[in-house]
Amino acid sequence: MSKNIEIIVADDHPMLLKGLTEELISNNYKVIDTAENGALALELIIARNPDIAILDIEMPLLTGFEVIKKCENENLKTKFIVLTSHKESRYIYKANNLNISGYLLKDEPFEEIQKCINTVITGKNYFSQTFSQLFDTKISPELEKIKLLSPSERTIVRLISQGKNSKDISEMLLISLRTVQKHRANILNKLDLESSTDALSIWANNNKELLLTI
Structure with missing residues (x-):
């Protein structure tokens, strides 16, 4: 299944972008393009309509969240996976309320990325265990207080x-x-x-x- 999955990867750190791209290709995923800023990522996603776009949150020109927001009305088949180092509640809550299929932390093993891709491509959402724990232990209690x-x-x-x-x-x-x-x-x-x-x-x-x- 993996060799038929078309992916675009966007990250403003060249080494991370190169490493993840090579890892995906070596595991038979079809990386059709890469981007080092959000504006280029948006352009490529709209033009090529990949199965999956893996985006960093913090990128020049447009953030990963802004890219996803701008894609909402483009009638794309693309599923979005956010790969980030941010564990703050505000990022997790925002991700949970956007059209994001997957949320992973950069320090997680590649096996977790594979699991996420293979789950997301079936139409299901996949949030890392760390994400789920943070939502349950930090965000949900604060929401209850706000109420x-x-x-x-x-x-x-x-x-x-x-x-x-x-x-x-x-x-x-x-x-x-x-x-x-x-x-x-x-x-x-x-x-x-x-x-x-x-x-x-x-x-x-x-x-x-x-x-x-x-």
Whole structure:
């Protein structure tokens, strides 16, 4: 089956790109093109419509996520696998909500990539065990906490994630500074955060993607 699977690989690290391409070819996969930036990857994917595109997240010109987003309305058969070194919750949550069939970490063995490709080509999704564990242990609990917030509290946390301070929020929402501070105290309690100056700002920034969807 592998020799009939057409693949495009995109990564801005030449050695990683070369190594993965050679590994795929030696295992009878048909690598039809490669790209070292997101713009070229997008162009090649639209032009050649491969079975699978393996993309790094962080690339020049367009990120892997942006490439996938731009391909959504192109009526392609291509299945997308993200290969990345990012383990942060915001990347994992974003990947889970885009049209991505596979999510793998770069430090995993090639056998895991093979397993992912062979699963994805059948129409099923494949996320590495690390991905699944992180989603279950880090993201799901934070989503549950966010659900405890009232609509007003969620609005305030979103504004905090955008770098707004209490005075800014007070002026934007036309409420008193004291009301904002009361909301912040309630939010800290519901999110089970320490009552320090930066705790809520750090949490809001780390969970920005989650806040945009709820």
